[in-house]
Amino acid sequence: MPSRLKASLMRIAQAIPVVVGVVIISFLLTRALPGDPAVYFAGASADEASIAEVRESLGLDKPLIQQFFLYTGDLLQGNLGNSLSSGQPVLTDLAKRLPASLELTLTALILSCAIAIPLGVLAATRPGSMIDHICRVLVTAGVSLPTFFTGIVLIYVFYYLLGWAPSPLGRLDFIYISPDQVTGFYLIEAALAGDFEPWLGAVKQLILPATTLALFTLAPLARMTRAAMLTALGSDFIRTARAAGLSDGKILYGYAFRNAILPVITTLGMVFSFSLGANVLVEKVFAWPGIGSYAVEALVVSDYAAVQGFVLAMALLFVALNLVIDLAYTLIDPRIGFDAR
Amino acid sequence: MLTIKDLAVSFQARRGQVDAVKGITFDLGKGETLGIVGESGSGKSVTSYALMRILDAGGKIKAGDVTYSGVDLRNATESEMKDIRGSEISMIFQNPRAALNPIRKVGHQIEDVLRRHAKATNQNARQKAIEALKAVKIRDPEQRYEAYPFELSGGMCQRIVIAIALACDPRLLIADEPTTGLDITTQKSVMDLVSDLIRDRGMSAILITHDLGLAAQYCDRIIVMKDGKIVEAGDPLSLFHNPQHPYTRKLVDATPREGETIRSLLPEDMRVPLLPHKIEDEPLLQVINLTKTYQGKTGPVHAVKGISFDVKKGQSVGLVGESGCGKSTTSEMLVRLLDPTKGEILFNGESISDIPAQKFGKSALRRDIQMVFQDATDSLNPRHTARQTIADPLQRLGGLSGVALGARIEELATLVGLPHSLLDRFPHQLSGGQKARVGIARAVALEPKFLILDEPTAALDVSIQAIVLNLLADLRAKLGISYLFVSHDLHVVRLLCDHVIVMRGGQIVEQGPADDVMTNPKDPYTKELLSAAPKPPLRRVVTQP
DSSP, X not given: OHHHHHHHHHHHHHHHHHHHHHHHHHHHHHHHSSSOHHHHHHOTTOOXXXXXXXXXXXXXXXXXXXXXXXXXXHHHTTOOOBOTTTOSBHHHHHHHHHHHHHHHHHHHHHHHHHHHHHHHHXXXXXXXXXXXXHHHHHHHHHHHSOHHHHHHHHIIIIXXXXXXXXXXXXXXXXXXXXXXXXXXXXXXXXXXXXXXXHHHHHHHHXXXXXXXXXXXXXXXXXXXXXXXXXXXXXXXXXXXHHHTTOOHHIIIIIIIIHHHHHHHHHHHHHHHHHHHHHHHHHHHHTTOOOHHHHHHHHHHTTOHHHHHHHHHHHHHHHHHHHHHHHHHHHHHOTHHHHHOO | OEEEEEEEEEEEETTEEEEEEEXXXXXXXXXXXXXXXXXXXXXXXXXXXXXXXXXXXXXXXXXXXXXXXXXXXXXSOXXXXXXXXXXXXXXXXXXXXTTSOTTSOHHHHHHHHHHHTTSOOTTTHHHHHHHHHHHTTOSSHHHHHTOOGGGSOHHHHHHHHHHHHHTTOOSEEEEESTTTTSOHHHHHHHHXXXXXXXXXXXXXXXXXXXXXHHHHHHOSEEEEXXXXXXXXXXXXXXXXXXXXXXXXHHHHHHSOOTTOOSGGXXXXXXXXXXXXXXXXXXXXXXXXXXXXXXXXXXXXXXXXXXXXXXXXXXXXXXXXXXXXXXXXXXHHHHTTSSOOSEEEEEETTEEOSSSOHHHHTTSGGGGGEEEEOSOTTTTSOTTSOHHHHHHHHHHHTTOOOHHHHHHHHHHHHHHTTOOGGGTTOOGGGSOHHHHHHHHHHHHHTTOOSEEEEESTTTTSOHHHHHHHHHHHHHXXXXXXXXXXXXXXXXXXXXXXXXXXXXXXXXXXXXXEEHHHHHHSOOSHHHHHHHHHSOOOOOOOOOXXX
């Protein structure tokens, strides 16, 4: 146990230089973007002098190194600068929009795990059966259908033709009042407030975009679960367990599944990052006020503070995510702590 | 107690049905230990999986009866079988580390079996599991209970597997190659433990092995299998002294034991006289105070602690020791794939330890020092034909091409006894023995002066081992190569080598002429190694009237 604890602490310590690197790269990347924010910010009718004035007020006339230290100094105080287009502090914008994206992504992931993992397990235990074929069809479909397409098809069928889903415009129908901003997750907020109606409204809005994303993330998860289960079920220790007369449930879940879950967790991490990327399109299709559409808009108008904030937030999210996955590994696999240097 | 009648097992393969077991009949009495001996592909393991009904997917019992204490195992329901497995009939496997769940504490794995067969409750499971660990003579069972398989040695893992198998006091134990991959001293302690437990508990047992010598030592009766059929059955002594079937005779001959020569391993009609090899007084290779220290996580690891020895021109030297003794590190340093920490290697009086391992490939001496690797399959590129494999050193270091290259490859194939028609096959289309020949042809292609043989026969069946050893003996006489034969098997080393070096813990504990070391070992460790080797009955000297 101490070696595992040490490995975990080491892993957390390793995240620190990554974060520093992320800050440097996101700063440099946004400076490398084409377009002059000062020109944009000064407005269409600005002359040379007012552009220079704006540039000075933004600190863009200073050398790069100095700008970087000003930026990190602000960063340490939690100041990410102001968005040029919305006029709001970037931090406020992000705090409003990040939960929307996370709510969508997490719901989609939970949904796809809930389907993909049992499906993969069933397919692996009955290779060549009906369920195996269903799994294969679903996996192929999930890989080959782009999210904006599935999203539009789902809207067409469930909103336009059947009328089951509400209009795909944002997180909550305007007839409800948005729940209080504490966590930013509408489902949690509404549930905490005990308001059933807005909660149901939020679920209704969420279900189509979440399904779209889930279909996309389901494929790699189901495929990996199936492959990992097949490998685990074919290994020597399963034969030992069978020869000892252990029950099917124990063999399948206690022995095979626990070993198979490790590569599935790795895939889950990758899928999470894919789906944050795929989010941009889904958010556009469903008019979801998430971080993806925010970033795209910011990028188009050279809103460098917003882009910088977005890149930083995403990178931190990825670092945190990888950290969580590695820590989950350490918990499940006792061999990790031993191998860690 | 167990009766098997006309058992046939087949597997559904992509190209149709494959019959693995083709109608075998035998029975096993109470308290009897039966050995099933055969080479790879003989169907010996499949037989045991069939009677446990744990055949892999696609395998099924095609015909025959299996009766255990009056229960028809072939027609029993799956839930009846589950009650029998582990509590009435248990099994232990080869490769014990893989046979244990890697991410579950070994104590919990024992508890799983105990709980399954209602031999323990939640309150006393831990205590009973510790008792099971004690029964297999594991020291500090309370601490070992908490261990994961990767924290234990191979021998220790096998004891855990045995503890799982015997936790519920079964009446029949099936041991499927239980000591393959274990060191010889570990093999002896595991086998002694198993046979003691079998005797103390009055169990019946089936020992499945490729090693006729091991079976002879521990079994009351032996069945010899080949290609899914039983070719011969009998008690060990009569099987060794008077084998009836030609295959049994071949196996008996190929089993290395005391008083044999390398030629007597072969079937009688192949025993042509051995050509003598000339040993000169001059040393070819001198190893002086060779040391290798690795930087480990918990401090330096001393793999090789300053060893010195000479290999004379034309001499074959055996390097013997168990896993972790430093013999592989030594051979890697000698073949210049690894840089020594300290010490010197002189080749023909010239220091080769000064040339860094990374640059040795460009040295003119590269072609003089070659190696035959342990695993004949893994050491061949799966996407290269035998011809390409043998051509590789000839092109890179020999500068041959075109017709000359083709002629040399065929010459080499003839030399190692590989039919020319096989040259264009890929490794997966060749048998184990043929792959070994390709590996040897590649190593001798440039007529090296010094050849390191790293357990070249460890993965081969005994009859193939006999042929490969004889091939090596012929080659050294024809080409005048010096060998360093690295092995854990003293009997094999004695057959091929003039001089033996015994290593333990990175040091040489004993060295001397092979016969001296084998017949009159001085170091206690050498004695232990020699006594741990299975002792098959000796060949009976037939006096001609």
